[in-house]
Amino acid sequence: MSLFAARTSQMRVRGQHESGRVTFVELFFDLVFVFAVTQLSHGLLAHLSLAGLAQMSVLLLAVWWSWINAAWVTNWLDPARPAVRMMLFALMLAGLVFAAAIPKGFEDRAVVLAVAYVSMHVVSDLMMLWSLNRHDAVNFRNFVRISLWHLAAAPIWLAGSYADATLRLELWVLAAAIETVAPILGYWVPWIGRSTTSEWVVAGNHMAERCGLFIIIALGESILITGATFATLTWTAEHIAAFLTAFVGSVALWAVYFNIGAERASRQIETSSDPGRLARSGYTFMHLPIVAGIIVIAVGDELVLHHPGGHIELPALAALVGGPVLYLVGNALFKRLSAPNLPLSHLIGLGLLVLAIPASLYLTPLTLSAATTAIMIVVAVWEWLSLRRREER
Known part of the structure; x- marks a missing residue:
């Protein structure tokens, strides 16, 4: 194997100010x-x-x-x-x-x-x-x-x-x-x-930024789908409401991940004595349900844009509730790495999403979408206020 080797090092130089930046x-x-x-x-x-x-x-x-x-x-x-x-x-x-x-x-x-x-x-x-x-x-x-x-x-x-x-x-x-x-x-x-994870010497700030950028990719894709679908529709009041709900929902998804969790986790992995363990569990595994949730939510948004009124079909119900559930579960597990407990705001949000399932019998696709978006807003605001008060003490 000695012939199969680079003559000069191809590795990042650790310890420099910009050694872990995303290129x-x-x-x-x-x-x-x-x-x-x-x-x-x-x-x-x-x-x-x-x-x-x-x-x-x-x-x-x-x-x-x-x-x-x-x-x-x-x-x-x-x-x-x-x-x-x-x-x-x-x-x-x-x-x-x-x-x-x-x-x-x-x-x-x-x-x-x-x-x-x-x-x-x-x-x-x-x-x-x-x-x-x-x-x-x-x-x-x-x-x-x-x-x-x-x-x-x-x-x-x-x-x-x-x-x-x-x-x-x-x-x-x-x-x-x-x-x-x-x-x-x-x-x-x-x-x-x-x-062993202790052998996986990683640049924590680089891994955190890379995974954060993938979340941006997924959120950007959902916005592209929303905009492209809305552009092909007749702009009725219901379609405009569905479009605005989808956009506000994307903002809420961004806030749940980036407003608190991403920054705290980035600091945690940068200062950890075993960054390989956090990179494996927090970024390699726990980001998967987050990405899956965004994809399912994007599907739900498109279904609502096409059919905002009437009875909620099972696929639409699964997308409108299942997507946010996946997203909150992934975020809760991810944030648990930098906190002593699972975030209460996320647990309450999951409980409200479960309650939305029987309530969907009395809702249209648009009103269910608005309800799940409201739940995500509550989660984001609750987490922000609770952590802000904790930091002020």
Whole structure:
């Protein structure tokens, strides 16, 4: 393996003032995932069924793991290095192909989707092994473990792409489960052992900013869908009300995440004695339900824009209530890392959302959307006021 090694270090220089900043090439890379998130929400909207939900869920896992893997890689590697930039451009191309295949990922583009996804892992893993060999023995062993787990999942992704739709879903769920369980197990491999989070030396401010930017991507996608849908409609009073409700809801989502939680968590990971543990649990895992919630909320907003009045159908109810539930659960677990307890405001909000389910029998889609938006506003304002009073004491 000595020949397979970078001559000069490709790593970020730790300790400098701007060593953990997010670079423009990373932001450029993220543009692919704006498209990917849009494809997921459109795919869910086109397949409002349990089967459609299962399919989009497994593809969401693939989107998330491809993005968060790149975020971890650029936490260690320096994007200013030409080789690292070329890796990011290669990942962008594969990610763009993957995202383009999402609508027909369980049809005739399954092979393209699987090959594009697996190739993203291959490129990033080879780049990390090449960069770390002879430069960082501990992280090199870690990425040997990670690469072996990705190698175990890859044939299942590829085999699933050739199977019928039912078996394909089962195989892809298995592959996604392997990739999800792997970091929990420390990427344990026989004879090599497992990684410990103390070995994962990360720049906490970089990880916090990267994940915050992905939340912005998801929120931006929901705003794009709202604006694009509203532009095609007749601007009746109901449609205008639905449009305003969706926009206010997006602002409330932003406030719940960014007003308090994101900043506190960023400070926590920067000063933690084990930032790898927080990066794994808080940012790698707990941001997934937050992103899923935003996507489901965007679907609910579009359903309300098209049909603001009348009886609430089950898919609309599931999106209008389920999306905020996912979002609050993810935020509550995330904020628990920097607080002694789960935030009371979020628990109350979850309780109110549960009560909205039976109340929906007497509501239209628009009034239920307004109710869930009001709940999110209450959560954001409650949290802000309670923490502000606590800081003033």
